[in-house]
Amino acid sequence: MSVLIYTENWDGKFKKLSFELISYGSKIAEMLNTKAIALSTGNVDDDELKKLGNYGASGILSVNSNNLNVLDNRTFVKVISDIAVKENAKVVLLANNNTGKALAPGLSVRLKAGVGAGVSKLPVSLDPFTVFKRVFSGNAYARVVLNTDIRIITLAQNSFDLTETDNNASINKLDPGVDGSVVATQVKETRKQEGKLLLTDAEIVVSGGRGMKSPDNWGPLTELADLLGGATACSRPVSDEGWRPHEEHTGQTGKIIAPNLYIAIGISGATQHLAGVSSSKYIVAVNSDKDAPIFEAAQYGIVGDAMKVLPKLVEAAKNTRGK
Amino acid sequence: MKILVCISNVPDTTTKVKFVENNTKLDTNGIQWVINPWDELSLTRALELKDDSSTGITSVTVAHVGEASSEPTIRKALAIGADNAIRVNGEPVDAYYVAAQLSEAVKNENFDIILCGIESSDHNGSTVGGMISEFLDIASVSAVSSLSIENGEAVISREIDGGKEILTVPVPFVAVVQKGIAKEPRIAAMRGIMMARSKPVKVVEPIAVDPLTSVEAFEMPETRAACKFIDPATAGDLIDILQNEAKVI
Ligand SMILES: Cc1cc2nc3c(=O)[nH]c(=O)nc-3n(C[C@H](O)[C@H](O)[C@H](O)COP(=O)(O)OP(=O)(O)OC[C@H]3O[C@@H](n4cnc5c(N)ncnc54)[C@H](O)[C@@H]3O)c2cc1C
Numbered sequence: 001m002s003v004l005i006y007t008e009n010w011d012g013k014f015k016k017l018s019f020e021l022i023s024y025g026s027k028i029a030e031m032l033n034t035k036a037i038a039l040s041t042g043n044v045d046d047d048e049l050k051k052l053g054n055y056g057a058s059g060i061l062s063v064n065s066n067n068l069n070v071l072d073n074r075t076f077v078k079v080i081s082d083i084a085v086k087e088n089a090k091v092v093l094l095a096n097n098n099t100g101k102a103l104a105p106g107l108s109v110r111l112k113a114g115v116g117a118g119v120s121k122l123p124v125s126l127d128p129f130t131v132f133k134r135v136f137s138g139n140a141y142a143r144v145v146l147n148t149d150i151r152i153i154t155l156a157q158n159s160f161d162l163t164e165t166d167n168n169a170s171i172n173k174l175d176p177g178v179d180g181s182v183v184a185t186q187v188k189e190t191r192k193q194e195g196k197l198l199l200t201d202a203e204i205v206v207s208g209g210r211g212m213k214s215p216d217n218w219g220p221l222t223e224l225a226d227l228l229g230g231a232t233a234c235s236r237p238v239s240d241e242g243w244r245p246h247e248e249h250t251g252q253t254g255k256i257i258a259p260n261l262y263i264a265i266g267i268s269g270a271t272q273h274l275a276g277v278s279s280s281k282y283i284v285a286v287n288s289d290k291d292a293p294i295f296e297a298a299q300y301g302i303v304g305d306a307m308k309v310l311p312k313l314v315e316a317a318k319n320t321r322g323k
Numbered sequence: 324m325k326i327l328v329c330i331s332n333v334p335d336t337t338t339k340v341k342f343v344e345n346n347t348k349l350d351t352n353g354i355q356w357v358i359n360p361w362d363e364l365s366l367t368r369a370l371e372l373k374d375d376s377s378t379g380i381t382s383v384t385v386a387h388v389g390e391a392s393s394e395p396t397i398r399k400a401l402a403i404g405a406d407n408a409i410r411v412n413g414e415p416v417d418a419y420y421v422a423a424q425l426s427e428a429v430k431n432e433n434f435d436i437i438l439c440g441i442e443s444s445d446h447n448g449s450t451v452g453g454m455i456s457e458f459l460d461i462a463s464v465s466a467v468s469s470l471s472i473e474n475g476e477a478v479i480s481r482e483i484d485g486g487k488e489i490l491t492v493p494v495p496f497v498a499v500v501q502k503g504i505a506k507e508p509r510i511a512a513m514r515g516i517m518m519a520r521s522k523p524v525k526v527v528e529p530i531a532v533d534p535l536t537s538v539e540a541f542e543m544p545e546t547r548a549a550c551k552f553i554d555p556a557t558a559g560d561l562i563d564i565l566q567n568e569a570k571v572i
Contacts, residue, residue, distance in 0.1 A: 073453065073463045074456065098482055098484065101453075105450040105456075106457045106463070108419060108450060108453075108535065113535065114536040115419075115448065115536065116536070117447065117449055117450060118447055135446055136334070136340045137444050138544070139338075143539040143541075143542070146535065146536050147537060184462035187489070192485055192486035193485055198485050204572060252360070254502055261571040272336050272337070282569050282571050284561065284565070286558075295550045296550070298547075300561060300564060300565070301553070302552070302553050302558050302561060303552065308558075313558055320562055320563070
């Protein structure tokens, strides 16, 4: 028996997200009295692979093949499901990000395993196997029973704390023998923004809405984000208007994030916007309208003009950073 | 080429959901049902592709798993411009059930492109599209933010962490779409609404499928503590509070 954890890498490196998955997966393995196995695909060196052992993985499986260089959903699904069967996995764990969402459904069909998607806590019960997940875009949660022998969980990013453990992991390399002719996806071009903190990875996010009035006003907002070591985000109308890039759009139809701190400036707090940010640990709002719904979701608020408040926040942040 | 758009009907996105029967069922009283926002955008993109004769797209079909009560959602999709519809007459109990029913209903229809939304705004599962690909034994691409047909070939952009990939994939395939696939959802015009009445809706009975998951109970989110207001004149105090009280910076 085992808990199999799929860990994605980015150009050969893991991210905090990978370690969150291992921390979470090892806890489930402990609950089930079994071992946590981390599965990595592609080219990752031993030093990097070893890091997975710091969070409780007892076995590390590294699978490499030229046919796994590009994410072809069905090829990956076949490789992972074969390993899940071989390792007698009772739980298969993935991140609830683009890759996890691409692979979990195929695994579900191949393994006849129920999926708990976007789970944010440890299972609430093992028998029946019940997970806790967000539904209705964050307007509610549900306890969902996965009525199958194997279960698949996709874990919401930034919802589980890292737990470091002694590292006793052994690394095993495997050539999965993928048949290249089944790879359907042909990537022609990759466009990456280098060196920018990704919104989904950020622990602090400063976000602007239509109340920012003009794209020319973003200077102090980005400065505040930089000073706090955070990323910038925006509401949908702001990205629709082309004031800010689409990658920054948060909400129901944009990115769903759960930073430790979300600072909303000139954002009204429509349900569809909150759908993307309501899992943030702290929400702070700056809005000129004291009745704006964002204040119902916020723990701290300032009623005032964004253009007057922002410079004060920047000033104060500079002072603290200066210390 | 033929496109299939899978549609789910969901409560209007502004709905304050409530639950009944010991929090096991959604209280459907007063709920306004709409086409799932992603599916509306998929449908819009499918119709845009069909409007452009160079793509060779000849028809756009919508498919839905739901009981007769969801017929208005299907009619709305037809009014927006879909040519015809398939409804599997079953209660959509879980994603696996829905995907199995849709796959069964369309397996002999030879659709070239099947579009599904990245998630439905009710169960937020992100699973139906990928499951259909596995059931039908065809390729799938997820996180699709644009789809075009160039020289008879599907060209897709797929979102990846911090960027995107431009890729091609041979038909037939399932594309799981997200933001960017279409700009604004297309709205039904009067003429479309009239025409929708006579467009064909094929109703098929569900096959026997055991769902893999079930909802035990719903819960409302924890209510947050009341907002603490800081005087705008001394707005800078916020930074101190975030550092020393909330300890998040
Ligand atoms: C299907 C659907 C999906 C949607 N998905 C999303 C989504 O993913 N994300 C999203 O954000 N929206 C989404 N929306 C749109 C959403 O309903 C709101 O329209 C949107 O969030 C409002 O953006 P806003 O808060 O920036 O603008 P507004 O609602 O215009 O609010 C601007 C706010 O700024 C304040 N303000 C004005 N001037 C100042 C000033 N000088 N200083 C400080 N404050 C000021 C105002 O009091 C107001 O509260 C969706 C809508 C639908 C129908």
